[in-house]
Amino acid sequence: MCSNIEPFCAGDQRLVFANSNEENTDVDVAEEGPDYGCLSEQPFPSWFFMQIEKPGDLKFTLAQNTQADFSGADLDVDFIVWGPFERTDDFCSYDNLTEENQVGCSYSEAATETMTINNAQANAIYIVLITNFERLPGFISLQQQNPNAAGQGSTDCSILGNALGDDIAVCGEQEYVLDGTSDEASAYAWYERLEGENEYTEIAGEEGPTLTVTQSGDYRLILTDVLGDNSEADDVTVTFYDNPEIGVAGDLYSCDSSGTVDLTENDDDFIASQGSGFSVRYYETQVAAEEDTRISSPATFNFSGEQSIYARVENDETGCLSEIGSFELLAYDFPQLNLPESAALCVSEEGNLVNDLVLGADVGTQFSYEWRAGSTILGNSAILTLTEDPQVTFLELILTSLETGCETNYQVNLEQVYVPENLSVNISGSGFGDGYTLEPMLEASRDNPFAEYEYSLDEGAWQAAPFRNVSAGNHTIRGREVNGCGPTLSFHVYLVGYPKYFSPNGDGINDYWNVLNDAEGSIRRLYVFDRYGKLIKQLDPRNGKGWDGTYNGKQLPADDYWFRVEVQDVKTGERQEYMANFSLIR
Structure with missing residues (x-):
């Protein structure tokens, strides 16, 4: 009833108080007598008066909700304002609560209204009636908008019926x-x-x-x-x-640098053995914990980097808080696991696995391992050994940290590589000039797009083909598949050539010069000239030791000499001439 009117003020903070409802009053409709303006109905009225302290315009946000923290359901809120009056006036006189004295009124369906009083003077009194149209228990919120802005008035909070506050x-x-x-x-x-x-x-x-x-x-x-x-x-x-106690909680880890972390995982550790009736509040800083500015959604806290998180245990019945505890929020980094992007399955022509495929690395017992081929689990060990073709294009390893529950996935693409069965060598060039080029090639019985081959010349380093500037003589080329699929194959070749120098001094070493002919005698004619083009010797490379460094029985001086050779391709019969020089050393 208006006779029980209570004072209130807005202040700098939001004022929240219980509405009138069937649980706290028998007055379910406003008294007759006042002019209620736009309020065609006045269920469960709440009467208040406010006194103006600083003159000016006042604008208030008025809201109604089923919960005191306004996290519940919105409720329709309606109001009417009369004034201004003197402090000595009879506020509840129906002669004052008239249409002429109405300042503002709203009967909309909104749960949040704006209540405005323009040009309010210091010490003036305004009467506010707030109704509960939906007749449900709830709470009313009053908050002045921009109370410190220029031209804004304020309410007087110096004397209120609720001077001591709530319990x-x-x-x-x-x-x-x-x-x-x-x-x-x-x-x-x-x-x-x-x-x-x-x-x-x-x-x-x-x-x-x-x-x-x-x-x-x-x-x-x-x-x-x-x-x-x-x-x-x-x-x-x-x-x-008594204040509740706070236990010790371990650090939490974020599994994803752009994800969220459930801070409430530490609730049980903080509450410890205190049982039910307690909850935990979480804070981003020590200052926030001291001021009780809590994290609003601790179960879905956005991880933006490693930081300290602070906590206090609350007694749900009393609202008492414990001392401040803390823990670290860390980014979880998985150890480096060197799995290849692709792995070769070595198979025979029939598609059977020739070699076992071994994958994985053991990074410790603090992890669990799960190897999958599609929906099939192949194993739970760190190392996976495949003895049969799993008939999938890739394998998946799920690595899980047992401490944090964080998991990460690795994928290994599987590529079928067939065993190479033949090694051939394409020979080009000659033993004269820039020498021979050898281009080896491994071949399987089926198309082998995922195979990688490498080759070795005369037990040298393994490399990709071809081999260039190969000298004359006997050579062995080996070939193998890089992933170890199949055996290493060999190919032997003899290349025709000539020595770059000789020293006819009778010591039995390099006393004669001749071309290195092959067994089929592909070299047909051989001529030796001095630097001036004079024919010194005609040789038959198929017979004899070669040239001994003399001309007409006389020793020729150390110098560069030239030769011309005619070579016949034993396969095509085609003849070609080559010229090159060599040195006589005395």
């Missing part, structure tokens, strides 16, 4: 000071309700604005306003509680 839970302290100080109060009187009694008893000697209490109980403060004979009483219940 007080004193956590971990031996005493608490109740403070009802008001600039407009002329007298204070404190009362206490003794255990087992219904009436409040005045506390002798307590006539100041504060009262120090050391035990749980119900207390009352009666304020007398300096503006006439206006007393207001405020009751409060003070309860002393």
Whole structure:
């Protein structure tokens, strides 16, 4: 009823208070007499008055919800404002609550309204009626918009019926000071309700604005306003509680640098053995923990880098908080696992696996391993040995950290490589000039697109083909598949050539010069000239030792000499001539 009107003010913070509903009042419709303006219905009325402190415009956000933290269902909120009045006026006189004195009114279906009072003067009084159209228990929120902006007025919070605030839970302290100080109060009187009694008893000697209490109980403060004979009483219940304890929690790891982390995984460790009725609040900084500015969604906390996370255990019944604990939020890094992107399955012409394929690496017992071929699990060991073709194009390894639950996937593509069965060598060039080029080639009985081959000349290093500038003489070429598929094959070749120098000094070493002919005698004619083009000797490379460095029985001097040779291709019969020089050394 308006006769029970209560003061309120907006202040710098949002004011939240219970609405009128069937659980806390029998008054389900507003009294008759006032002009309710746009409010065609006035279910479950809540009457308030506010006093203006700083003149100016005031704009308020008014909202209604089923939950005090406004996390529940929205409720339709309606209001009407009358004013301005003097402090000495009879606020609830129906002569004042008229259409002429209406300042604002809303009857929309919205759960959030804007209530505006323009050009409010200092000390003026405004009456506000808020109704609960949906008739459900809930809470009303009042918050002034931009209270410190230029031209904005403010409400007077110096004396309220709720001067002591809501019921007080004193956590971990031996005493608490109740403070009802008001600039407009002329007298204070404190009362206490003794255990087992219904009436409040005045506390002798307590006539100041504060009262120090050391035990749980119900207390009352009666304020007398300096503006006439206006007393207001405020009751409060003070309860002393021990603070909850906080346990030790381990560090948490983010499995994904761009994902979220469930901080509540540490709830049980922090609550420890205290049982049910406790919850954990999480904070991003030490200061936030001290100010109780908690993380709003700890179960889906966005990981943006390694950091310390702070926590406090709350007693759900009392609201008391523990000391501050902490743990580290870390990025989990998997160890380096050197798996190839592709692996060769060595198969025979019939498609049977010739060699076992061994994959994987053991990075420790703190991980679990799962090898998959499609939906089939092949094994749970660090090392996988395939003895049969799994008939899939790739294998998957799922590596899971047993400590953190983080997992990562590796994929190895499988490529069928057929055993090479033949090694051939394409020979080009000659033993004269730039020498021979040998181009070996391994071949399988079937198309082998995934095979990789390498070759070795005369036990030399393995390399890709071809071999260039190969000298004359006997040579052995070996070929193998890089992944070890099949045996190493060999090819032997004899290349025709000539020595670059000779020394006819009778020591039995390099005393004669001749071309290195092949067994089929492909070289047909051979001529030796001096540097001036004079024919010195005609040789038959198929017979004799060769040239001994003389001309007409006389030794020729050390010098460069030239030869011309005619070579016949034993396969085609085609003849070609080559010329080159060599040295006679004395």
